[in-house]
Amino acid sequence: MNFSIEQKDLASLTNLVYRAASNKNAIPVLAGLLLSVDPESGLTITATDMEIGMRVSAKNVDVTEPGSVLVNALYFHNFIKSLPAMRINLQYDKETAKLNVIYGRSTGFINTYRDFEYPNLPIDKMEDRITIPQAVLKEALKKTAFAAAVTHFRQVFTGILFDVKSNGELKVVASDTHRLAYFSYEMEQAISEDTKFIIPQRTANEILRVLDESDEPFKIAFNENNVVFYREGFLLMSRLIEGQYPVYEQVIPQSFSTFINIKTSTLGEILERARTMPGDDSLKMQYIQLTVANNELRINAYSELMGELDERVEEVDIEGEQDQKISFNTNYFLDAVRVMQTESEDIQLKLSGTLGPAMIQNPANEKYIYILVPLRTSN
Amino acid sequence: MPLNQALSIIHCDLDAFFASVEQRDDPSLRGLPVIIGGSPEARGVVSTCSYEARAFGVRSAMPTAQAYRLCPQGIFLPVNMKKYIEASGQVFEIMAAYSPLIEPLSIDEAFLDITGCNRLFGSAEKIGQSIKERVCHELGLNISVGISCNKFLAKLATELGKPNGLKIITEEEAAGVLAPLPIANLWGVGPKTRQAFERQGILTIGDLQQVNIENLEKQMGSSIRDYWELAHGIDNRRVEPEHEAKSIGRETTFPRDVEDDLFLDSILLTFAEIIGRRLRKAELTAQTVTLKIRYPDFKTLTRSKTISAPSDADMTIYQTGADLFAELRRQNTSRVRLIGLSVGRLQSRSKVCQDSLFQTRVNKPVDEVLDSIKDRFGERIITRAETLLSDNDE
Numbered sequence: 001m002n003f004s005i006e007q008k009d010l011a012s013l014t015n016l017v018y019r020a021a022s023n024k025n026a027i028p029v030l031a032g033l034l035l036s037v038d039p040e041s042g043l044t045i046t047a048t049d050m051e052i053g054m055r056v057s058a059k060n061v062d063v064t065e066p067g068s069v070l071v072n073a074l075y076f077h078n079f080i081k082s083l084p085a086m087r088i089n090l091q092y093d094k095e096t097a098k099l100n101v102i103y104g105r106s107t108g109f110i111n112t113y114r115d116f117e118y119p120n121l122p123i124d125k126m127e128d129r130i131t132i133p134q135a136v137l138k139e140a141l142k143k144t145a146f147a148a149a150v151t152h153f154r155q156v157f158t159g160i161l162f163d164v165k166s167n168g169e170l171k172v173v174a175s176d177t178h179r180l181a182y183f184s185y186e187m188e189q190a191i192s193e194d195t196k197f198i199i200p201q202r203t204a205n206e207i208l209r210v211l212d213e214s215d216e217p218f219k220i221a222f223n224e225n226n227v228v229f230y231r232e233g234f235l236l237m238s239r240l241i242e243g244q245y246p247v248y249e250q251v252i253p254q255s256f257s258t259f260i261n262i263k264t265s266t267l268g269e270i271l272e273r274a275r276t277m278p279g280d281d282s283l284k285m286q287y288i289q290l291t292v293a294n295n296e297l298r299i300n301a302y303s304e305l306m307g308e309l310d311e312r313v314e315e316v317d318i319e320g321e322q323d324q325k326i327s328f329n330t331n332y333f334l335d336a337v338r339v340m341q342t343e344s345e346d347i348q349l350k351l352s353g354t355l356g357p358a359m360i361q362n363p364a365n366e367k368y369i370y371i372l373v374p375l376r377t378s379n
Numbered sequence: 380m381p382l383n384q385a386l387s388i389i390h391c392d393l394d395a396f397f398a399s400v401e402q403r404d405d406p407s408l409r410g411l412p413v414i415i416g417g418s419p420e421a422r423g424v425v426s427t428c429s430y431e432a433r434a435f436g437v438r439s440a441m442p443t444a445q446a447y448r449l450c451p452q453g454i455f456l457p458v459n460m461k462k463y464i465e466a467s468g469q470v471f472e473i474m475a476a477y478s479p480l481i482e483p484l485s486i487d488e489a490f491l492d493i494t495g496c497n498r499l500f501g502s503a504e505k506i507g508q509s510i511k512e513r514v515c516h517e518l519g520l521n522i523s524v525g526i527s528c529n530k531f532l533a534k535l536a537t538e539l540g541k542p543n544g545l546k547i548i549t550e551e552e553a554a555g556v557l558a559p560l561p562i563a564n565l566w567g568v569g570p571k572t573r574q575a576f577e578r579q580g581i582l583t584i585g586d587l588q589q590v591n592i593e594n595l596e597k598q599m600g601s602s603i604r605d606y607w608e609l610a611h612g613i614d615n616r617r618v619e620p621e622h623e624a625k626s627i628g629r630e631t632t633f634p635r636d637v638e639d640d641l642f643l644d645s646i647l648l649t650f651a652e653i654i655g656r657r658l659r660k661a662e663l664t665a666q667t668v669t670l671k672i673r674y675p676d677f678k679t680l681t682r683s684k685t686i687s688a689p690s691d692a693d694m695t696i697y698q699t700g701a702d703l704f705a706e707l708r709r710q711n712t713s714r715v716r717l718i719g720l721s722v723g724r725l726q727s728r729s730k731v732c733q734d735s736l737f738q739t740r741v742n743k744p745v746d747e748v749l750d751s752i753k754d755r756f757g758e759r760i761i762t763r764a765e766t767l768l769s770d771n772d773e
Contacts, residue, residue: 151687153698177735251736287731329733357736375731 001067001092003037005060007103010088011081013045013056014073016210016234021073022049029116033076035090035099036068037061046121047073052203053121053237067092069099070113079110121237123228126221130164132187134218134231138211140172140183143339143368145204149176159198159241161248162220162227166194173248174201179332180248181339182369197222198245203238210234252371253357256350258320260297261363262313264340264347270311271334274301277309286330287375292351293323301330326354327375336360336370343368386503386526386547388618389491390533391474391510393467394521394542396487397427400466401456403519412437412453419447419455422632426458430542442677463487466518473513477506482618490530492618507545527553531566531614538564553612558585565609572606575599584610627657628669628721636675636714643718644701645768650720651697652749652762658722659750664689665722668699672707673717682707688733689726693746693763696722 014033022030034046042059069092079101089102098109141160149157163171168187173180207229211218221228222240229236271288279286280303291298297313337360340347344362351358360370393399397415402408412432417423425446428437435450446453467486474481477500480492493506500506507524514522521543525536532548539556540546548556561583562568562576579598581587587610595603608614629650637643647670658665669683682703686695700720752761 149687153695175736177737178733180736246737285731285733327731355734371736373734373736375733377731 001035001037001069001099002064002090003043004062004064004087004089005043005058006086007080007083007088008085009058009060010043011083013043013058014077014080016056017045017047017054018073018077019047019206020049020052020054020236021047023074024049029070029113029118031072031074032070032113032116032118033073034068034070034118036066037063038066039063046118048119048121048237050119051200051239052206054206055121055235055237057233070116070118071099071110076110079108121235122226123221123235123237126223126226126228129219129221130170130187130191131189131217131219132170132185133215134211135213135215136185137218137229138208138213140170140185141204141208141211143183144172144174144181145201145208146174146335147176147179147181147370148174148201148204150201152176154243155241156198156243156245159200160204161196161198161245163245164191164195166191173245175248178329178373179335180251180371181336182248182252182371184367195222196245197227198241198243199227199238200241203227203236206238207236210236251357252369253350253352253359256320256352256359258292258318258322258324258351260292260319260349260351261317262297262347262349263315264337264345266314267347268334268337268341270299270313271330271337273311274299274309274330275334277301277303277307277330278305280304285375287327288330288333289325289327291325292318292321295322320351324351324354326351326358327377328358328372329375332372333360336372339368339370385494386528386549387492387494388527388530388533389493389503389507389510390525390530390537391470391489391491392523392525392537392541393470393487393514394523395427395429395433396467396520397458397463398429398432399520400463401459402429404462408454412450414443414446414450414453414455415458416443416446417455417457419443422634428453466520469518470514470520470522473510473517477510480618480620482620490533490618504545504547507547511543511545529612529614530616530618531609532612534566535564548612550612554588557610557612558583558588560584562587565606566614568606576606625725626669626721626723627654627663627665627725628719629653630671630717630719630721632673632717633715636716637718638712638714640708642768643704643715645766646718647700647704647720648693648697648763649766651693651700652766654720654722655691655693655696655746656750656753656758658691658725659746662728663725664691664728665696666690666724666726667722668696668703669721669723670700670703670707671717671719671721672704672715674711674713675716677716679717680707680711683723685724689724691728691746693749696720 018033021033030049036044042057043061044055044057046055083103086103091100093100097112097114099112100107100109145160148160152158157176161173163173168190170185170187172183216231218229218231225240227238227240274288275286277286289300295318297316297318299311299313301309337347340362344364346363348361348363349358355374355376357371357373360372362368398413401413410431412435413429414425414432414437415427416425421443423443425437425439425441425443427439432450432453437446437450443455463486474489474491478491478493478496482490493503503526507526511522511524514520523537523541523544525533525540525546527533527536527548528550532553536546536548562581563573565584587607592604592607666689667683667685669681671681673679684699684703686699749761
């Protein structure tokens, strides 16, 4: 194998994929990056730990001799990114099993795996395809993935649900059971039947790393066990989370007793201040209490350890039932407000009693919904 | 740093308690090596042994088979818990005559805070002496008493005075008494911390007294300051009458070594149900789950995991324990002699509760229903079907 490429291009390719390689030592080849070149398809780099797998390719290489090698992902990535920005030449020496790297008048080499058996990515038999613009996929994941549970004994809650309806509706949902983030999008195409799949949170985060704001289409294909997100020159495969996602539509409340409109920035600032109050030992979490009375909204945060904050919210508009006190986990609330800060000057908070789930929304857009269960004080 | 200067804390510890009760009740056992913990053929461990048996090297928590090898002439008796509980109750009654502030540490050990009791009963030494005399005369048992200005020093005084001792450590004496002792005598220093100290060249409590604590904190972390304070005889913990459990757990040693993972798994679920129920009864939640496995060669492994939010749910405890078990099984599939599950970092249930959106789909209501049925009809009336697999063990 012998090829030349700009250091900058190679570094950005390895930067995309190296994290898919395994950092555990169970199966040595999985810690590797598979580099393949041929004059037709250019350079292809693959990495997988079998949970997740990525493949990138680039045409802007000069291939002198086709071939493929397997190198340690982390060593290769660290080495390549540290090289000077110039055209570099990589040559495989069969006898020594070393990958020589020539940059300017300097050289280095990286050891390769001899006689390796690298697994194929399990991406065969993937039929169902949906296509959405990158920017939409990015928005969907950015606004939902954070709401999934880091750990939960029901695995499905650690994942992000893609619920695809045959009429072309796509719903992306994540919930740790205490809050739920919901994003919907009308795709241009219809598909043959309703389908659902659940991707791990790590997969969502990896996709978010590679997405940009362009309208370039991203394709999604899946079978029972795996899903593939791909576009020209890039492919990400992931294991799907097994299990039945609960019927999330049922937990989205349909009617509300109180409607509150607030400036997103005002609410964000208050919550950031409230977050400075530590969670007391007896509560184990930071929380705020909202009081709705006399057409006023007050937000209170109290900590036995630190002190108290009591804010009268300016420019607030309240409709419906008043005289309510309702408590929320400060951080869960702030997560939603941070999403709203990216899209709307105003935020609408809909309450259904002091214990019923509340909804946080952009009043001008129903595409995104955040449901949050209030805290129950058990005194 | 405020110091409790007065000699206001008494630590009491009954000597070889279970064995002493047996010797008291059967005079023919007096002067003989009595070992409590079942027959040497069975697979239990020694729970207590008399001082005569200790001379042979027998210790608490040692397998009875090993105790038998060390002391074949030993008299092995089963644990008669009912009898010990009764005796313990009588001892605590005597202690309660001197102070309302009693913190039981176990069935045979307690702290008393006698602040303000001197007017009624005289000096701390007098109170200690009269507890000893009453326990000896009225109950026929020896109790060791340690007196000092705080809990750490009082307990240390008991240890240094045993058996049947009455030892006082005054604040002035503290540093001198502590200095020659090995670092492991500090409260909370286990093998790991001891090794960490030894790597810093700190072998005795005296060595720790000498160090510059700011420098040591930089190297070993800020928790090291607690040990440094203890080394200087400073301990500000109060005697807490309602002593809260630090962990709740269950373990079992099998009559025969087990290799059936499904069976072991069902044991974990059974334990999780018992632990979850105890947590909920005590209105506590736990934040860590610990799995303990002992192999036939006595190699014992414990693995802990922190759960994302403090919990009292059976299934959360079980699932965390089962994950730890699966992890251990990937490395070692040999037979299992003992399996145990416990939860730690207990805290009172939060005053605020974050309910679930999917209320009907998660396990909280299941726990609630099981609890209410058990409350009404008894503990064994209902259980999860998976635990039935472990039932033939009992």
